[in-house]
Amino acid sequence: xxxxxxxxxxxxxxxxxxxxxxxxxxxxxxxxxxxxxxxxxxxxxxxxxxxxxxxxxxxxxxxxxxxxxxxxxxxxxxxxxxxxxxxxxxxxxxxxxxxxxxxxxxxxxxxxxxxxxxxxxxxxxxxxxxxxxxxxxxxxxxxxxxxxxxxxxxxxxxxxxxxxxxxxxxxxxxxxxxxxxxxxxxxxxxxxxxxxxxxxxxxxxxxxxxxxxxxxxxxxxxxxxxxxxxxxxxxxxxxxxxxxxxxxxxxxxxxxxxxxxxxxxxxxxxxxxxxxxxxxxxxxxxxxxxxxxxxxxxxxxxxxxxxxxxxxxxxxxxxxxxxxxxxxxxxxxxxxxxxxxxxxxxxxxxxxxxxxxxxxxxxxxxxxxxxxxxxxxxxxxxxxxxxxxxx
Amino acid sequence: xxxxxxxxxxxxxxxxxxxxxxxxxxxxxxxxxxxxxxxxxxxxxxxxxxxxxxxxxxxxxxxxxxxxxxxxxxxxxxxxxxxxxxxxxxxxxxxxxxxxxxxxxxxxxxxxxxxxxxxxxxxxxxxxxxxxxxxxxxxxxxxxxxxxxxxxxxxxxxxxxxxxxxxxxxxxxxxxxxxxxxxxxxxxxxxxxxxxxxxxxxxxxxxxxxxxxxxxxxxxxxxxxxxxxxxxxxxxxxxxxxxxxxxxxxxxxxxxxxxxxxxxxxxxxxxxxxxxxxxxxxxxxxxxxxxxxxxxxxxxxxxxxxxxxxxxxxxxxxxxxxxx
Numbered sequence: 001x002x003x004x005x006x007x008x009x010x011x012x013x014x015x016x017x018x019x020x021x022x023x024x025x026x027x028x029x030x031x032x033x034x035x036x037x038x039x040x041x042x043x044x045x046x047x048x049x050x051x052x053x054x055x056x057x058x059x060x061x062x063x064x065x066x067x068x069x070x071x072x073x074x075x076x077x078x079x080x081x082x083x084x085x086x087x088x089x090x091x092x093x094x095x096x097x098x099x100x101x102x103x104x105x106x107x108x109x110x111x112x113x114x115x116x117x118x119x120x121x122x123x124x125x126x127x128x129x130x131x132x133x134x135x136x137x138x139x140x141x142x143x144x145x146x147x148x149x150x151x152x153x154x155x156x157x158x159x160x161x162x163x164x165x166x167x168x169x170x171x172x173x174x175x176x177x178x179x180x181x182x183x184x185x186x187x188x189x190x191x192x193x194x195x196x197x198x199x200x201x202x203x204x205x206x207x208x209x210x211x212x213x214x215x216x217x218x219x220x221x222x223x224x225x226x227x228x229x230x231x232x233x234x235x236x237x238x239x240x241x242x243x244x245x246x247x248x249x250x251x252x253x254x255x256x257x258x259x260x261x262x263x264x265x266x267x268x269x270x271x272x273x274x275x276x277x278x279x280x281x282x283x284x285x286x287x288x289x290x291x292x293x294x295x296x297x298x299x300x301x302x303x304x305x306x307x308x309x310x311x312x313x314x315x316x317x318x319x320x321x322x323x324x325x326x327x328x329x330x331x332x333x334x335x336x337x338x339x340x341x342x343x344x345x346x347x348x349x350x351x352x353x354x355x356x357x358x359x360x361x362x363x364x365x366x367x368x369x370x371x372x373x374x375x376x377x378x379x380x381x382x383x384x385x386x387x388x389x390x391x
Numbered sequence: 392x393x394x395x396x397x398x399x400x401x402x403x404x405x406x407x408x409x410x411x412x413x414x415x416x417x418x419x420x421x422x423x424x425x426x427x428x429x430x431x432x433x434x435x436x437x438x439x440x441x442x443x444x445x446x447x448x449x450x451x452x453x454x455x456x457x458x459x460x461x462x463x464x465x466x467x468x469x470x471x472x473x474x475x476x477x478x479x480x481x482x483x484x485x486x487x488x489x490x491x492x493x494x495x496x497x498x499x500x501x502x503x504x505x506x507x508x509x510x511x512x513x514x515x516x517x518x519x520x521x522x523x524x525x526x527x528x529x530x531x532x533x534x535x536x537x538x539x540x541x542x543x544x545x546x547x548x549x550x551x552x553x554x555x556x557x558x559x560x561x562x563x564x565x566x567x568x569x570x571x572x573x574x575x576x577x578x579x580x581x582x583x584x585x586x587x588x589x590x591x592x593x594x595x596x597x598x599x600x601x602x603x604x605x606x607x608x609x610x611x612x613x614x615x616x617x618x619x620x621x622x623x624x625x626x627x628x629x630x631x632x633x634x635x636x637x638x639x640x641x642x643x644x645x646x647x648x649x650x651x652x653x654x655x656x657x658x659x660x661x662x663x664x665x666x667x668x669x670x671x672x673x674x675x676x677x678x679x680x681x682x683x684x685x686x687x688x689x690x691x692x693x694x695x696x697x698x699x700x701x702x703x704x705x706x707x708x709x710x711x712x713x714x715x
Contacts, residue, residue, distance in 0.1 A: 003702065020703040023682040053685070055700030072678060094676040096545050096632060108673045111686040112698075114662055126683060129701065136685015136701040146703065148681065 002391065003142035004370035006056040009047035014368050017057065020138060020146035025072030028150030030086060034163035035062040035140045037373050037387045038171060039197050040264070040312045044131060045374060048265060048282075049314050051115060051132040059389075060088035060128040061170040062140025063163060069150060077151040084154035086147055087339035088171045090126040090137065093152035097125075104336035109148065110135045119315070124336065141370055143391040155343040164388065165350055168202070168357040174342035176202025176262065179310035182333040183258035185210040192216040192247060192256035192300065193233075194293040196224035198360050198386045199310060200262035204233045205355055207260070216250060218243060218293075220268070223383040231359065247300050255302035263293035264311025281318060289317035298324050298332075309334035360386045367391040404519045408469060411515060412459030414508075415452040415472070422449025434497030435486050444482065451475055466519035473516050476509040537640045538661055542668040543632050544675050548624040551633045552603045554675060555622055564670035564680065566663060566690040567655060581610075587655045591615050591648060616652055617642040635668060666690075688713040 001020075007013040020029055038061055043049050063085040069078055078084070091103035098106055106125035110116055113123035116133050126148070129139015138145065147154060157166050176199045183191060191207040193200050196219035204215045217228035218236045225235035236246050247256060269275035269292040278290040297307050298321045307330055325332060349355050362385045365373050373387040422429050426445040427436065435441040455475060458468035483502045490498060544551055554560050558579050562568040567587040572580045574594070583591040593614035599607040599621075607621035618641045625634040643649050656663060670680050670690055680689035685701040691713035699708075 001703075005700075005702065018703045018705040018708075020684075021709065023687060024679055026678070053697055053700045055702050056685075057700075057702045092673075092677045092681075094545065095672075096543070096629070099545065108677050109681055111681050111683045111689075113669055114666060126681070132685045132698060132701065136683045136698055138684040138701045138703055146684070148683075149677070 001143040002367055003057045003138070004059060004367065004389075005054075006044060006052050006058055007054060010045060012045060012058065012371055012374050014370050015055075017055075017138075017142070020144050022068060022070045023146065024148055025070045026149050026151055027070040028066050028073060028078060028147045028154070029068040030062070030064045030084060030145050030147050030154075031067045032062050032064040032140055032143060032145060032391045034064070034167045035059050035142075035367070035389045035391065036167060036170075036172075037061075037141070037370070037377050037389065039199065040130070041374070042378050043265060043312060043314065045378070046266065049131045049133065050119075051112075053132065056129065056131070056136075057138035057140075057142050058129045059139035059141030060130055061167065061172065062086055062128075062145060063157075063167050063170060064145075066150070066154075067144070073151045078154060078156070082154075083157045085157060085166050085169045085343065086128070086140065086145070087153045087155070087169075087174075087343060088127055088130070089153075089336065089339055090128065090135070090148050091152055091340055092149055098152075101338055101341045102335075103153075103338040103340045105338075112136055127336075141367065141389060143367070153340055155347065157347075159351060161350065162358075164358045164361060166347065166357075167388065168198075168360075169339075169343050169346055169350075171337065171339060172199045173202050173346055173355070173357050174339045175199050175310050175337040176204075177206040177342055177346060178335070178337045179203040179260045179262060179308050180206035180210050180212075182308040182335075183207070183210075183260065183306045185212050185258060187211050188213055189257040190214045190216065190251050190254075191258045191260065192218060192236075192297070193260045193262055194218045194267075194297055195262035195264075195311060196221070196228045196235075197262065200260075201228060201231065201360050201385075202355075202357070203260045203262050203310065204228060205231060207258075208232065209349065209354055212258075214250070216247070216256065221380055224380075224385060227360070227385060243296060244300060251302070255300050255305070257302055257305050259297040259301045259305065259307045261294045261297050261307065261309045261311045265289040265291070265313050265315075265317075267292040267294075267311075278318070287316050287318040289313050289315065291317040291320070295319065295321055298330060301328075301330055303328040304330070306331045306333060310337065312336075361388055363387045365389055404515060405463075405465060407511070407515050408459050408465030408519060411469065411472060411512065412456050415456035415459060419449045419452030419456055422446060422452065432497065433483075433501045434490065434494035437490075437494065438486070441486075448475075448479065466516060469512060469516035469519050472512045473509065476505060476512055479505050480509065535640060535642050536656070536660060537638065538664045539636070539638050540661065540664040540668050541634060541636045542672050543627050543634050544672050545632045546675050547631070548603045548626055548633045551635060551675060552606070552624050555624075556600070556602075556606060564674055564690060565667045566670075578611075587652060589651075591651075593618075615648050616644065635671070637664065637668065639664065 002014055003017045004012055004014050041058055044052055066080050066082045089104040090109040091098050091106040092108040095107040104125050109126035110123050112132050112135055116123040126135030126137050128137050180203050189212045191212040193203050196217045207215045215233040217233045219225050220237055220239040225237055229235045267290050281287045282290055301307050367389045370389055376382050376384045377387050422445050429445050430436040430441050455472050462468055487498050558571045561571050567584050569582045569584045574580050577597040579595050581593055581595055593610045594612050595608050595610050597608045605623050609619040610617050620639045623636040627634050643652050673681050682689055685698045
């Protein structure tokens, strides 16, 4: 089959690889009909996530049709011909983490738990196409994928919604939603979201759905801010205005009640000096993150507020404003999304028309053009917000 | 030497290596930033040659420092310091022969200090070199090794106990076991997997069993690798799960088998038992050992990283199996 693979730093390559096979009894094989490039794929390609290997199949946002199931998958749960969206964290459904609905912390699905334990203290769940640290599972930017624990994760789509309407249930819609949910939003809340990429856009939409009074989008790409504005959110361009004073202005001097970091470890900063400082520290590996968005979110948030982090971090960061966090009674909440927890309720919201996930799609390309997709997405060319690939 | 004492010794060598690294850094910076002060203290401020030599020695010290502080291979870098000491002592000897009075006194003091440092460098270099022979983990020349590990499994103690008490289940998750065959109510025949040493087998007997709580066993007769083990099953505070606490002890002989066993356990013997218990948890909670494309061989995976790429296996690879 054809598959988009990691081919070293800053390089992806669509190659011929063997078709996937059932390896465990509870596996299924899915013929992929739609898949997408995620912002977190860029962290892999840019070389910030360790343990990638040449030839790793990328991609963790995918859906398709079940073409084969293992002997351990009950027929009432999943059968050949079912149309499914596959959540990016692989979860067993039986361990203590899964019982607590902390699916991305599943204790059983990462065969490389030893590596993850060294990095993170305790292991994390397996993830499709997301380095060997998270299990070494082949990803979904391919014609077919093997899906372990197929009786736990995949969500059956039985209505006639299009791929584009449900594909993002695999990751970015639940991720954005969890970012807003962790904010415990009240009707009086002003919510500020750092990053107007796909996850940021969905965090904004979710904050509105959960009843926020006002939602602010912070980014520097005019086209992304325009997209947020068209969806009813208030744009703030950090290249043009001082974010702190603009946020004070928008909140009567209080600061946003809830702040969401939808940027993560490769943030850019309005000040060239500060951006350079962290870029250099990252390049010499004395920190692995460039945490500008997180720092600014903590400093901007009103006292007693919540800072919710859904942007991806992988290792160590520097100059964490612990003083602001502690002295101003801030709550910091975070996590890789527990996608399985949100898929069904969000599918219902899509069916009811409360959220329109298709609004962020700017490009649809054949799988064979994945390389170009990565290029325009990474460099923000051609007003690229989200690339969907068709195998 | 017991493995633990060897580990302590290694830590001490690593620590001292780092200490020497910091000293090199201090000396190097001083020699480059204030060469004239260094020359005056050393009593060679009357020599034009020393003006050129002191900063060069400073640069050399920075190289030692970089090596000692960043590399885990302290032995090679400690030896470069010994070589540096020899150069310094030679230079000081030449300078001493040509001087008298207060400069000679200062020179003698510096020479004494360098000689003392040389002793420390030499000691560190020799120990750092020798530590390789001792090896980490089980001593290559034989010795005893005790491993402990623990995990929590979301199943009642009775179920976890019953699974373990059927000793024939052990090879499904313990990497070094090929087969366990029950030969009596309390006796069994264990066979090791190839990496542990080819054709190693032994008889074992259960020495203690408390249903739902504890099992202890030991090898009997003339085992190649005499060993004992015990496992305790403790109800976890959540009221649902079981804490599993395992202790294994091996009496590792010299010779070929001892070498194979040492090689099997490698640098991090505890990692092996941790992985065994992770697989036990997978088997009991999910039904089998979880496989990925990068690590498709379950307990037969020998190397954590690099592994095979995370892309589907070809038919040939699948047919060939774990040695692919």
